[in-house]
Amino acid sequence: MTPTKSSRPSVRDRILSTASELFYKEGVNNVGIDRIIAESGVAKMSLYNHFKSKDDLIATWLQQRDERWRIWFKATVERLATEPSDRVLAIFDALQEWFEQPNFRGCAFINSTIELANPEHPGYQVSLHHQQTIFDYIYSLVKSAELSDPEILTQQLILLFEGAIVVAMMQHNIEVAVRAKQAASVLVTAKSKS
Amino acid sequence: MTPTKSSRPSVRDRILSTASELFYKEGVNNVGIDRIIAESGVAKMSLYNHFKSKDDLIATWLQQRDERWRIWFKATVERLATEPSDRVLAIFDALQEWFEQPNFRGCAFINSTIELANPEHPGYQVSLHHQQTIFDYIYSLVKSAELSDPEILTQQLILLFEGAIVVAMMQHNIEVAVRAKQAASVLVTAKSKS
DNA sequence: TACACTACAGACAGACTTGTCTACATAATC
DNA sequence: GATTATGTAGACAAGTCTGTCTGTAGTGTA
CATH class of the missing domain: 1.10.357.10 (Tetracycline Repressor, domain 2)
Incomplete structure (x- = not known):
């Protein structure tokens, strides 16, 4: 079901893509970090390795x-x-x-x-x-x-x-x-x- | 220092007045119930007696x-x-x-x-x-x-x-x-x- | 083969949120 | 004066939030 690693966008891009969709649709204050990592299929530490903070x-x-x-x-x-x-x-x-x-x-x-x-x-x-x-x-x-x-x-x-x-x-x-x-x-x- | 009860606005008005100021200045999501009761000098139960919820x-x-x-x-x-x-x-x-x-x-x-x-x-x-x-x-x-x-x-x-x-x-x-x-x-x- | 790097999975701390509950004090009313 | 209303003060539950930490798996490179 999940695409192979090579065909999938990079972790950073997946985070930004999911965050973009959620932040715009529901507002930055109404979307938590946990939502973003869950919907982008990424580990929490991966997010904090690519971005200093929310x-x-x-x-x-x-x-x-x-x-x-x-x-x-x-x-x-x-x-x-x-x-x-x-x-x-x-x-x-x-x-x-x-x-x-x-x-x-x-x-x-x-x-x-x-x-x-x-x-x-x-x-x-x-x-x-x-x-x-x-x-x-x-x-x-x-x-x-x-x-x-x-x-x-x-x-x-x-x-x-x-x-x-x-x-x-x-x-x-x-x-x-x-x-x-x-x-x-x-x-x-x-x-x-x- | 605090005005006497009779000269003071009603509890409900004090809550609304404080909430109005804070909600407008900082946004409804950035102001919590605790802020409002603290700055209006009101007990938490007083707020929930006058308003069903936030x-x-x-x-x-x-x-x-x-x-x-x-x-x-x-x-x-x-x-x-x-x-x-x-x-x-x-x-x-x-x-x-x-x-x-x-x-x-x-x-x-x-x-x-x-x-x-x-x-x-x-x-x-x-x-x-x-x-x-x-x-x-x-x-x-x-x-x-x-x-x-x-x-x-x-x-x-x-x-x-x-x-x-x-x-x-x-x-x-x-x-x-x-x-x-x-x-x-x-x-x-x-x-x-x- | 061995090492370094990256990512996953999830526990965890600490702070914050809303809303409920109890105990006590004061004010108005019968 | 006794009773009822209303308000205060603060503990508390249950959930949320951000951010940190540990352990493990997989991948690329020397």
Whole structure:
């Protein structure tokens, strides 16, 4: 039943994979170490050999998720639109694809920040960095589209962006992505130089 | 040092007051029963005589906070603006006043929903109800201002609203209220019938 | 073959959690 | 004044949590 050692992912990857799924679905505070080792089929000492502590595992998870999410998001936006001005709005189409995933439960970085409630936690800095890189990416799209007041516009788009994520999470309502895109379209048009 | 019994608030109120402060500041999962009884100067059995369980205390807290927050929000909006069209935008000025409070840590209902991660929890329904009443109130303002597509506009304003709350919480950035108001102004203008 | 490394399995400590129970004190009411 | 309500103080049970430790099995390498 269990795959052979060679075909199986490494112990570290199995731990991170299981932790990722559970942490996102149920929250970092609601998932214990024992759950993670049981579901990943790993010895407890193996976990503590690869990660200094649970907090370290959480921070590593967030770091990995930050990288992967950004790669996915960028690729999705660029798949959905090619023109710079279209790509600014396509971020909300990408959002919708995210919302449609059956296991969607909001932004892991917002959620973890709230759960940890501690700015000293290593995961908090990762979360802030995540939001900053999202800003940078959207800002680059806005600049490419040659829209006025790019910084202000980006900040406004981010409010729609984060708002949509939170409302979609709370109400299980995918439609908000469309509403956000409509609103963004009005804001973008107002900043068009044409 | 301790006030006399007669001048002191009731045991139930002291428990709720302490729980409210701690639950909001540190999160429901990070605050234990023992903390609450110690800081409110109450016996453990007194707490369990007034509340069936910790979950019951959480739900009661959210219910009380829902009522009080809505009363505060409505009063603040109506203090800041009188004309219907101004009141639609004044919701973001009220937001800013909220953000400026030193103990601001986002929306208790979003936070609790994330922490509990369980739609069956009695507090979850309270949170959904809270969001619905916010929608209803903003919708009533939009209707009074006689703007087009009131439902769609309200949904869009709520995205800015919730987005501002989350970003303000994450980044400790009060300025987002101004950005949200600017964006809302553009959306409202686009829906003006004049 | 011998050694080192990695992982498994599970006991264990110590701290923390919620909720119950008892014993005692104070306040209000008949 | 006696009784009933309510609150205090703290022990306690039963479970959870993180993190450490021991012993054993398997694998790769010298």
